[in-house]
Amino acid sequence: MDLTLSGLAEGERGIIYELEGGSARDRLMDLGFTPGAQVMCLFSAPSGEPRAYLIRGAVIALRRRDAGSIRLRRDGEDRVWA
Amino acid sequence: MxxxxxxxxxxxxxxxxxxxxxxxxxxxxxxxxxxxxxxxxxxxxxxxxxxxxxxxxxxxxxxxxxxxxxxxxxxxxxxxxxxxxxxxxxxxxxxxxxxxxxxxxxxxxxxxxxxxxxxxxxxxxxxxxxxxxxxxxxxxxxxxxxxxxxxxxxxxxxxxxxxxxxxxxxxxxxxxxxxxxxxxxxxxxxTRFSETVERAVNILEMPLFNALEGMCDPRFAALRLLEGDKATLMAIEEHLGRPLAELPGVGEALERAREALAGSGLGEEDVKAELITGLYKASESIVAGAVTGRGGYDAGQLRVDRLLTRRKTALPLMLATLALVFYITVAGANAPSDALHALFEWAGARLDGALMAAHAPDVLRDAIVAGVWRVLGYVISVMLPPMAIFFPMFTLLEDLGYLPRVAFNLDACFRRAGACGKQCLTMAMGFGCNAAGVVGCRIIDSRRERLIAVLTNSLVPCNGRFPILIALITMFLVTAEGVWGHILSAAALTGFILLGVGATLTLSAILSGTLLRGEPSSPTLELPPFRRPKIGEVIVRSALDRTLFVLGRAAAAAAPAGLIIWLAANIPAPGGTVLTAITGALDPAGRALGMDGVILTAFILGLPANETVIPIMIMAYAASGTFQGMESTAQLHALLAANGWTWVTAVCTGIFTVLHWPCATTLLTIKKETGSAGWAALAALLPTVMGAALCALIAAGARLLG
Missing domain, CATH: 3.40.50.300 (P-loop containing nucleotide triphosphate hydrolases)
Structure with a gap:
């Protein structure tokens, strides 16, 4: 099954390889969610969404639907993030 | 590259x-x-x-x-x-x-x-x-x-x-x-992109260079044409006065460039993705050559973030913060308010003496001292202390980075109402001044969601309305004294705010189900790291930027309002004065809403600035037609009680304070921001209908229970 950003649990990370087309795609890319970027899920809002992601040194909160449009592969590196 | x-x-x-x-x-x-x-x-x-x-x-x-x-x-x-x-x-x-x-x-x-x-x-x-x-x-x-x-x-x-x-x-x-x-x-x-894109840019660059004549960088214009960035192209064409494609040679070059891209299987959307990715790749390689260390997320910060956003702790912490801010405001504002009040009374007596010594006519003296000066004094002494305490505390929370976390926590509520979590931030600005809150709605990307935020902003009581709520609470709703009294008052004030928040969510949901129907957008909210606030700077900034500005506006509205009320209360009309004629006419409507004609009149005359609502009420109640001043809350309480006020009157007045038309400045700002008087009218109508309905319900209920 495909891994998407919304499938990352808190503390997990991955590398973006593709974004689904859609109205939000350009904005997400402008914020740094581009293929090849490393991303980590940091924490969630009380109801489970939105979630806060660490991307290129900044923390951006996304709703589940938008996070679900970003496809990932697992990050193989063992870098300590937090 | x-x-x-x-x-x-x-x-x-x-x-x-x-x-x-x-x-x-x-x-x-x-x-x-x-x-x-x-x-x-x-x-x-x-x-x-x-x-x-x-x-x-x-x-x-x-x-x-x-x-x-x-x-x-x-x-x-x-x-x-x-x-x-x-x-x-x-x-x-x-x-x-x-x-x-x-x-x-x-x-x-x-x-x-x-x-x-x-x-x-x-x-x-x-x-x-x-x-x-x-x-x-x-x-x-x-x-x-x-x-x-x-x-x-x-x-x-x-x-x-x-x-x-x-x-x-x-x-x-x-x-x-x-x-x-x-x-x-x-x-x-x-920044250089793939060969295919660069070839297409090359085709366009020369004709654009010749046609644009330095008005806009040709490479920039070429890239926007190729990715089909309509908003930017419109901005350029508006400045240029005609479509780019009509410039000599450009239309034909654009067609050739698009064909070249299509030959490689690239459409506008693909070009756009390549341009954004290309910028980031360039950025990555520059950063790689000049920056060492990648920096993760600070572990301590993450613990605090998780505490602030956990299911079990998020809501209690938000409520506690709100209540604490109100507690400090309520508890801290009393003494300076009394001191300012005494100062204005003293100066008023001097002013009166000076006018008498100058042989000013009695009417003029009375209009200035009992009308203009007293209302001005009331507005400043009641408004300034809570503002001077509340604004810096709120700026501190802003500076600290807590407000975006609140927006993050509440986004789900707003999503269910078809709105955007960033509306929280505009509501927070509304606490200070609704006009500022309406302007702040520009941070919301989607037009539909921005309109929802604009139309509902006045449901958050601004600083001009806080003192009304505080006065009502301390006079009729909370009888306890001292610390316990302050705690209960803060809780009651929090309750009124929650009423406003509830009304905001309800109205947002109604709007997004009817007039402003549409898909929820994809809001992206950045959560900046916590920063130690610069306390000194915060105090200076909030004193200069906010307190003085809001106070100046209130005072500018209060002085003429004082004169108008004094005139209305002193010009005779059949059966009394102009003022009693108006309040008498509005009395049945006021009573149906659990208030009376005077209160309704005060809200209507308070349109330029809500700060004047209470002084108008006092003037209208006082038999002599001049504002008696008030040495103490007890005196004011006695005056209101003598005019038939009960806790029901106070609750209804409080609800109507939160839920009624926005002040004139806010309405003008809404008209300017939405470009339509219709939206401004709706922004006045909707909260008023909500407030009137709620008040009528409570009044009817109170009558039934006797």
Whole structure:
């Protein structure tokens, strides 16, 4: 099954390889969610969404639907993030 | 990718400038939350004003400073993530960068998130090479293990780079110096894309260069045409006066360029994705050559973040923070209010004496002292202390970074109401002043969701209405004294605020199900790191920016209101005075809403500024037709009780205070922001209907229960 950003649990990370087309795609890319970027899920809002992601040194909160449009592969590196 | 000679010919204007005495126009651009306003404040000091730029409804701060005998005019452009504007603010930023006529643009960057910040800088460099990079927050980044080599960065980009730690006051001299010494760079970095895209750009660049005549960088225009960035193209064409495709040779070249791209299987959307990815790749490679350390997320910060957003702790912490802020406001405002009141009474007596000594006619003396002066004194003594306490505390929370977390926590509630979590931030601005809150709605990207936020903003009681609520609570709803009384008062005030929040969510849901139907957008909310607030600066800023501004406006409305009320209460009409005639006519409606004619009249006459509602009530109740002043809350309580007030009256008046039409300034702002008087009328109608319905329900219930 495909891994998407919304499938990352808190503390997990991955590398973006593709974004689904859609109205939000350009904005997400402008914020740094581009293929090849490393991303980590940091924490969630009380109801489970939105979630806060660490991307290129900044923390951006996304709703589940938008996070679900970003496809990932697992990050193989063992870098300590937090 | 690499260094390329840029020869747009646009550099000629500034190169002559150092000899001339004309002032240099610089602009500050950058992502949101990079300390742009700290840099702006640090450069201009107090020499700033808020102004509209070229008739657009966009407020950007402008200021001036002198350096080595020359004058510099500085414009603070709204924060933007990209020139592909997603919000009204970003569109304003893009338009200023394209056509604002600045001699140079200082791009302020966060050293800790340089890849993203640099992608904006590279976009701006597509428009003009006259850029200085100010890499701010070097100190914070260093703490996270990120070290930026600004010399290497400058070498890679071909433009001056200044390291800064603006919150600590570092880097300002260097920045002033860099601005003063600025020369258009001979070589500036140009982001290069794939061969296919570059070939298409080549086809367009020459015809555009000939046709645009320096009005806009041809490469920038070519890229926008190829990716089909309609908003930016419209901005260029509006400035140009006709469609780009109608320029000689451009339409034909565009067709050829598109064919070439299509031959490689690239449509507009693919080009756009390649351009954004290309900017980030360029940004990554520049950062890789100039920055060491990647910096993760601070472990302590993560613990605090999780505590603030956990299911079990988030809501209690938010409520506790709100209640604490109110507690401090209520408890702290009493003594200074009394002192100010005494001061105004004393000065009023002196004024009265002086007028008597000057043999002023009794009518004039009475109108000035009992009308204008008393109302002014009431408004200031009741308004100033809570504002002076509340504003700095709220600014502190803002500065600390807590407010975006609140928006994050509540986003789900707003999503269910078909709105955007950022509405929380505009509501928080509304606490201070609803007009400011309405302007703040520009941060919301989707037009539909922005309108919802604009129409519901006045459901959050502004600082002009807080004192009304506090007065009602302490007189009729909370009888306990001392600390316990303050705690109960804070709880009651929190209750009224929650009523406003509930009404906001309800109305948002109704609007997004009816008039403003549509898909929920994809809001993206940045959560900046927690920062230790600069307490001194916060107090000065909130005193200057907010307290004085709001107070000045209130006082400006209160003085004429005092005169009008005095006249209405003293001009005879059949069966009494003009004022009693009005309040008598409104009495049945007022009673049906659990209030009376006087209260309703006060709300209507309070349209210019809600601060005047209570003094108007007191004047209308007082038999002599002049405001008696009030030495103590007990006196006011006695006056109201004698006029039939019960706790039901107080609750209904409180509800109507939260839920009624916005003040005149806010309505005008809504008209300006939405471009339509219809939306402003709706913004007045909807809360009023809600408030009236709720009050009528409570009044009917109270009558049934006897």
């Amino acid at each position: 690499g260094l390329t000679y840029t020869s747009t010919g646009a550099g000629a204007r500034l190169s002559a400038a150092p000899e001339s005495r004309a002032q240099v126009r610089a602009a500050l651009a950058g992502n949101p939350n990079v300390g742009k306003s700290t840099v702006f404040n640090g450069l201009t000091g107090l020499h700033q004003h808020t102004g509209n730029w070229s008739g657009k409804t966009v407020t950007s701060a402008a200021g001036t400073y002198e350096y080595e005998g020359r004058r510099y005019a500085l414009t603070d452009i709204p924060g933007a993530y990209s020139l592909r504007a997603a919000s009204a603010e970003e569109a304003a930023a893009r338009d200023f960068i394209l056509f604002g006529g600045a001699d140079l643009i200082v791009v302020v960057c966060d050293a800790g998130a340089l890849e993203r910040n640099l992608s904006l800088a590279l976009q701006i460099m597509e428009v003009t090479p006259r850029v200085i990079l100010a890499v701010n927050m070097m100190d914070e980044a260093k703490k996270r293990g990120i070290v930026v080599d600004t010399a290497r960065l400058s070498a890679a980009l071909g433009v001056p780079v200044v390291p800064m730690a603006a919150r600590r006051g570092r880097g300002f001299e260097e920045l002033r110096c860099a601005i003063a010494d600025f020369r258009p760079p001979e070589y500036a970095y140009v």
